[in-house]
Amino acid sequence: MAxxxxxxxxxxxxYRALDEILPKFRYIFNEFSLTEQQWRILRVLWEHDRITxxxxxxxxxxPSPSLVGIVDRLIKxxxxxxERSDSDRRMIFVVxxxxxxxxxxxxxxxVNEIYKEIKEPFSKRQWGQLIDGLNQISHxxxxxxxxxxxx
Amino acid sequence: MAxxxxxxxxxxxxYRALDEILPKFRYIFNEFSLTEQQWRILRVLWEHDRITxxxxxxxxxxPSPSLVGIVDRLIKxxxxxxERSDSDRRMIFVVxxxxxxxxxxxxxxxVNEIYKEIKEPFSKRQWGQLIDGLNQISHxxxxxxxxxxxx
DNA sequence: TTGCATTAGTTAATATATTAACAATTAATA
DNA sequence: TATTAATTGTTAATATATTAACTAATGCAA
Numbered sequence: 001m002a003x004x005x006x007x008x009x010x011x012x013x014x015y016r017a018l019d020e021i022l023p024k025f026r027y028i029f030n031e032f033s034l035t036e037q038q039w040r041i042l043r044v045l046w047e048h049d050r051i052t053x054x055x056x057x058x059x060x061x062x063p064s065p066s067l068v069g070i071v072d073r074l075i076k077x078x079x080x081x082x083e084r085s086d087s088d089r090r091m092i093f094v095v096x097x098x099x100x101x102x103x104x105x106x107x108x109x110x111v112n113e114i115y116k117e118i119k120e121p122f123s124k125r126q127w128g129q130l131i132d133g134l135n136q137i138s139h140x141x142x143x144x145x146x147x148x149x150x151x
Numbered sequence: 152m153a154x155x156x157x158x159x160x161x162x163x164x165x166y167r168a169l170d171e172i173l174p175k176f177r178y179i180f181n182e183f184s185l186t187e188q189q190w191r192i193l194r195v196l197w198e199h200d201r202i203t204x205x206x207x208x209x210x211x212x213x214p215s216p217s218l219v220g221i222v223d224r225l226i227k228x229x230x231x232x233x234e235r236s237d238s239d240r241r242m243i244f245v246v247x248x249x250x251x252x253x254x255x256x257x258x259x260x261x262v263n264e265i266y267k268e269i270k271e272p273f274s275k276r277q278w279g280q281l282i283d284g285l286n287q288i289s290h291x292x293x294x295x296x297x298x299x300x301x302x
Numbered sequence: 303t304t305g306c307a308t309t310a311g312t313t314a315a316t317a318t319a320t321t322a323a324c325a326a327t328t329a330a331t332a
Numbered sequence: 333t334a335t336t337a338a339t340t341g342t343t344a345a346t347a348t349a350t351t352a353a354c355t356a357a358t359g360c361a362a
Contacts (some may be wrong), residue, residue, distance in 0.1 A: 011176070015169070044157060062321060065319080065342075066317095066320090115161075130161075186348085187348095242309095
């Protein structure tokens with residue numbers, strides 16, 4: 001009887017939370033003709049001069065096969081470019097273009113506004129507990145590595 | 152400065168939590184040749200003799216356009232069937248077949264096992280706080296309905 | 303009863319996710 | 333150094349998500 005009510009299971013609650021908050025952000029992205037994934041990539045690029053596809057995949061949580069097409073479309077929109085590494089020819093850096101960088105000043109304030117709105121009804125303590133709980137879920141494996149072996 | 156670190160933003164934390172726990176479940180679904188979405192539908196059908204597509208969409212959080220194809224494939228696998236309502240010819244009920252029902256006894260124990268594993272490292276209080284926090288996120292709009300108007 | 307709005311599902315077009323296989327490059331090792 | 337293993341991206345096939353438009357059936361009001 002680990003799961004009684006499906007709708008109260010952790011995965012469904014996580015999905016429902018995302019379902020609740022994402023549309024608010026997507027509304028903004030649409031105004032700039034960005035998809036959510038395109039936004040995530042730009043969001044990361046605004047903090048990195050250049051970044052390899054592998055690391056970009058880690059930071060955006062976008063699987064690498066998806067990344068290929070998304071970056072293609074961002075290039076077509078003239079927001080980023082690809083640059084093959086000289087030191088290791090396997091690696092490819094993604095770089096934001098001028099136009100891609102300019103978006104930050106336009107999009108971030110809007111996004112921060114929504115984010116603040118979402119956060120507002122929470123007490124600082126409640127919010128902290130929520131984040132802590134999520135962090136603990138995200139690190140489930142890392143903590144118990146010593147106890148078990150992955151075959 | 153609502154969002155400082157992108158990776159610590161609520162949406163990314165929710166995504167990361169899902170990224171951490173879903174593969175554990177998908178591993179089981181694969182053994183039964185089920186996708187995650189197919190599982191969700193069956194999971195709900197095991198608690199309902201029959202259910203309309205609309206309600207199924209609500210409970211599984213699967214958007215209705217996606218539901219069409221997923222149910223098609225479940226029918227092809229002989230796990231569910233479609234039945235048009237007599238009272239309201241617009242509505243369509245989805246029903247689990249014998250074979251679909253039989254899966255419950257095989258899959259649920261495995262899923263419950265993983266779920267327990269995930270829950271284990273949490274204290275009852277921690278877990279409750281996490282669930283409460285997620286619930287609050289999921290009900291952001293509902294609570295403040297009185298204060299604002301949707302145009 | 304006709305006409306219009308609403309509801310329940312579906313279709314279509316495009317974007318993304320999932321899994322497996324693959325090519326190119328680099329690292330490691332006999 | 334020739335081989336093999338590991339790494340970084342990509343391609344391919346299928347499934348799902350997103351948004352808009354659309355059909356069929358129902359509800360409701362003039």
